[in-house]
Amino acid sequence: xxxxxxxxxxxxxxxxxxxxxxxxxxxxxxxxxxxxxxxxxxxxxxxxxxxxxxxxxxxxxxxxxxxxxxxxxxxxxxxxxxxxxxxxxxxxxxxxxxxxxxxxxxxxxxxxxxxxxxxxxxxxxxxxxxxxxxxxxxxxxxxxxxxxxxxxxxxxxxxxxx
Amino acid sequence: xxxxxxxxxxxxxxxxxxxxxxxxxxxxxxxxxxxxxxxxxxxxxxxxxxxxxxxxxxxxxxxxxxxxxxxxxxxxxxxxxxxxxxxxxxxxxxxxxxxxxxxxxxxxxxxxxxxxxxxxxxxxxxxxxxxxxxxxxxxxxxxxxxxxxxxxxxxxxxxxxxxxxxxxxxxxxxxxxxxxxxxxxxxxxxxxxxxxxxxxxxxxxxxxxxxxxxxxxxxxxxxxxxxxxxxxxxxxxxxxxxxxxxxxxxxxxxxxxxxxxxxxxxxxxxxxxxxxxxxxxxxxxxxxxxxxxxxxxxxxxxxxxxxxxxxxxxxxxxxxxxxxxxxxxxxxxxxxxxxxxxxxxxxxxxxxxxxxxxxxxxxxxxxxxxxxxxxxxxxxxxxxxxxxxxxxxxxxxxxxxxxxxxxxxxxxxxxxxxxxxxxxxxxxxxxxxxxxxxxxxxxxxxxxxxxxxxxxxxxxxxxxxxxxxxxxxxxxxxxxxxxxxxxxxxxxxxxxxxxxxxxxxxxxxxxxxxxxxxxxxxxxxxxxxxxxxxxxxxxxxxxxxxxxxxxxxxxxxxxxxxxxxxxxxxxxxxxxxxxxxxxxxxx
Numbered sequence: 001x002x003x004x005x006x007x008x009x010x011x012x013x014x015x016x017x018x019x020x021x022x023x024x025x026x027x028x029x030x031x032x033x034x035x036x037x038x039x040x041x042x043x044x045x046x047x048x049x050x051x052x053x054x055x056x057x058x059x060x061x062x063x064x065x066x067x068x069x070x071x072x073x074x075x076x077x078x079x080x081x082x083x084x085x086x087x088x089x090x091x092x093x094x095x096x097x098x099x100x101x102x103x104x105x106x107x108x109x110x111x112x113x114x115x116x117x118x119x120x121x122x123x124x125x126x127x128x129x130x131x132x133x134x135x136x137x138x139x140x141x142x143x144x145x146x147x148x149x150x151x152x153x154x155x156x157x158x159x160x161x162x
Numbered sequence: 163x164x165x166x167x168x169x170x171x172x173x174x175x176x177x178x179x180x181x182x183x184x185x186x187x188x189x190x191x192x193x194x195x196x197x198x199x200x201x202x203x204x205x206x207x208x209x210x211x212x213x214x215x216x217x218x219x220x221x222x223x224x225x226x227x228x229x230x231x232x233x234x235x236x237x238x239x240x241x242x243x244x245x246x247x248x249x250x251x252x253x254x255x256x257x258x259x260x261x262x263x264x265x266x267x268x269x270x271x272x273x274x275x276x277x278x279x280x281x282x283x284x285x286x287x288x289x290x291x292x293x294x295x296x297x298x299x300x301x302x303x304x305x306x307x308x309x310x311x312x313x314x315x316x317x318x319x320x321x322x323x324x325x326x327x328x329x330x331x332x333x334x335x336x337x338x339x340x341x342x343x344x345x346x347x348x349x350x351x352x353x354x355x356x357x358x359x360x361x362x363x364x365x366x367x368x369x370x371x372x373x374x375x376x377x378x379x380x381x382x383x384x385x386x387x388x389x390x391x392x393x394x395x396x397x398x399x400x401x402x403x404x405x406x407x408x409x410x411x412x413x414x415x416x417x418x419x420x421x422x423x424x425x426x427x428x429x430x431x432x433x434x435x436x437x438x439x440x441x442x443x444x445x446x447x448x449x450x451x452x453x454x455x456x457x458x459x460x461x462x463x464x465x466x467x468x469x470x471x472x473x474x475x476x477x478x479x480x481x482x483x484x485x486x487x488x489x490x491x492x493x494x495x496x497x498x499x500x501x502x503x504x505x506x507x508x509x510x511x512x513x514x515x516x517x518x519x520x521x522x523x524x525x526x527x528x529x530x531x532x533x534x535x536x537x538x539x540x541x542x543x544x545x546x547x548x549x550x551x552x553x554x555x556x557x558x559x560x561x562x563x564x565x566x567x568x569x570x571x572x573x574x575x576x577x578x579x580x581x582x583x584x585x586x587x588x589x590x591x592x593x594x595x596x597x598x599x600x601x602x603x604x605x606x607x608x609x610x611x612x613x614x615x616x617x618x619x620x621x622x623x624x625x626x627x628x629x630x631x632x633x634x635x636x637x638x639x640x641x642x643x644x645x646x647x648x649x650x651x652x653x654x655x656x657x658x659x660x661x662x663x664x665x666x667x668x669x670x671x672x673x674x675x676x677x678x679x680x681x682x683x684x685x686x687x688x689x690x691x692x693x694x695x696x697x698x699x700x701x702x703x704x705x706x707x708x709x710x711x712x713x714x715x716x717x718x719x720x721x722x723x724x725x726x727x728x729x730x731x732x733x734x735x736x737x738x739x740x741x742x743x744x745x746x747x748x749x
Binding site: 021022023024025026027029030051053057060061064065066067068082083084085087088093096097100120121122123124125126127128129131138140144145 | 172173175176177207208210350351352353354355358390391392428429430431432433434445446447448449450451507509510511515516547550581583585589594597601607735736738739740742
């Protein structure tokens with residue numbers, strides 16, 4: 001059993017708690033993702049060292065679960081709900097508009113790094129359908145017009161703070 | 163003395179409850195005789211944000227509250243003592259504008275939701291909380307507990323409907339040095355939020371149910387596997403567990419007995435298949451969540467190879483109530499084989515949508531027309547979708563079907579976990595089937611070939627049908643593939659994935675045929691099969707659509723109504739989404 005001397009992504013307490021415990025792979029990945037926004041390559045190596053699970057197995061866990069991403073996300077993460085209620089109320093049109101407005105062509109993040117789009121199964125606010133979340137803020141009862149305005153506001157805000 | 167209580171479940175917060183809470187906080191600063199607190203889901207999602215004013219005598223529930231209305235409520239109701247009649251939706255949860263919504267409901271699982279502060283053990287205890295576990299530990303043997311649950315007729319509320327008492331009996335009979343209790347809170351069906359509301363509104367009832375189960379089967383460790391997409395539920399559960407540990411309600415020698423029990427919270431990472439019990443256990447162990455064959459069942463060989471009992475959130479929330487009120491009372495409700503109540507998350511085209519708890523045996527018609535007030539905008543009721551991606555559509559002609567595990571299964575749908583989507587004439591059933599299959603296809607873990615590839619082939623067929631490129635043999639291909647996938651997949655995901663397609667073919671075959679033979683969508687919903695038309699009365703001639711049309715199919719002079727040339731139109735729908743005057747409609 002080796003002693004983990006120093007890690008970049010985890011503090012000592014976290015390491016000790018998870019040492020040689022394969023069941024800690026997912027919590028550690030969640031820990032990194034919450035802080036970094038994604039899972040950097042180096043973090044996978046560290047988790048492997050801590051838990052004793054091979055890098056390839058950790059990679060297979062990462063790619064299995066939707067929550068984890070291997071690339072940094074944009075500044076604003078747009079979660080578009082495509083649950084049943086939102087779908088019936090036109091979520092697909094919203095996605096089309098977002099793709100169009102943000103000029104996403106097959107990628108999930110805009111070139112300027114401002115937006116990342118994630119369709120999600122259900123945000124659980126079905127009575128406000130269709131719904132999306134931008135970072136922590138929820139926007140409900142969306143219409144194409146409302147959506148366009150919200151995106152414009154964020155674009156302005158993003159450019160000002162950059 | 164006034165109490166102001168703001169409903170702060172996820173749905174309330176997204177409707178603006180936090181702003182309302184802050185507004186009240188500012189308004190009541192100078193008043194010592196007014197208290198402000200928050201509670202969980204009150205069920206009436208369609209009137210959120212909801213605020214309750216308790217004047218000591220009556221409880222007034224206000225709907226659609228915003229900051230301005232908060233000020234008005236304060237000035238009129240609290241300062242002058244005159245309730246704002248227009249905005250009140252319910253008084254004492256019995257009478258008022260929305261009384262029809264509550265009339266047919268009976269609350270066991272949701273008994274505390276919307277009535278207590280979910281972060282407070284004291285408030286839970288005031289409503290008989292932790293009395294059931296005390297009663298169990300002080301006066302019942304594990305066998306007696308199992309017997310009560312068995313006789314109550316409680317069946318698993320996660321969807322499959324296995325007898326809970328029977329499950330516990332199996333887990334009890336397994337001999338091992340360590341056993342586990344798992345609460346499945348990985349509510350993944352799109353459009354379902356029953357468990358989330360219970361966890362956000364009354365987390366303690368779930369933990370108490372798990373403790374009782376632990377005592378009954380001889381387990382000392384519990385796990386709650388909660389969906390990571392439910393941050394508020396996770397937060398409330400963490401807090402509940404921490405408070406319980408501090409208080410000694412979780413730990414060694416609980417309430418002075420020999421019983422020890424601990425609970426850990428595990429957050430899921432976004433995989434629908436992890437709602438399947440064997441996949442869920444793999445995920446807790448830190449692996450990819452792929453199901454394994456049963457037997458051995460978890461009751462024999464579960465988490466880390468030890469006997470494990472897994473129940474769903476709603477099942478556990480029923481348990482303390484049954485212990486305190488007796489199995490007779492629970493079994494007196496419902497049908498011959500389905501007892502008690504069922505919580506439904508109602509969404510879609512109904513007038514009233516939200517969370518309801520109704521006695522088993524109620525008809526679908528009763529739910530749609532009486533509890534939910536019928537269909538919005540006077541449209542025609544077409545079908546309900548039950549059981550999400552594993553379930554199916556029940557058409558209007560079968561609306562007198564009772565809520566009962568066996569009867570629902572007979573229609574080809576399943577009871578499922580409780581998502582109930584109401585659809586009207588504008589919902590295309592082929593598109594609905596495509597939607598669910600798109601979901602299951604993406605969520606297939608990939609282990610069984612028939613599920614991994616079969617669902618993809620089905621999806622491709624459905625996609626071409628909604629695009630107007632379907633072939634006559636496609637319907638039979640779908641049925642054949644669907645039956646095959648059901649028979650040859652290992653876990654519930656694959657075994658049920660074809661249901662939405664098979665039931666819609668069974669009841670709405672004409673819609674499939676219209677798409678294929680006539681290239682027509684009867685619900686006017688499928689983009690490729692509708693005609694986009696400009697309403698000359700609404701069109702202002704702003705020219706936005708004409709400029710944006712990639713096919714240059716729109717013409718017209720400035721400030722005069724435009725026209726779409728149907729021969730050139732590619733039906734991309736661009737004009738429909740860019741029009742700011744609502745002048746373009748689908749025909």
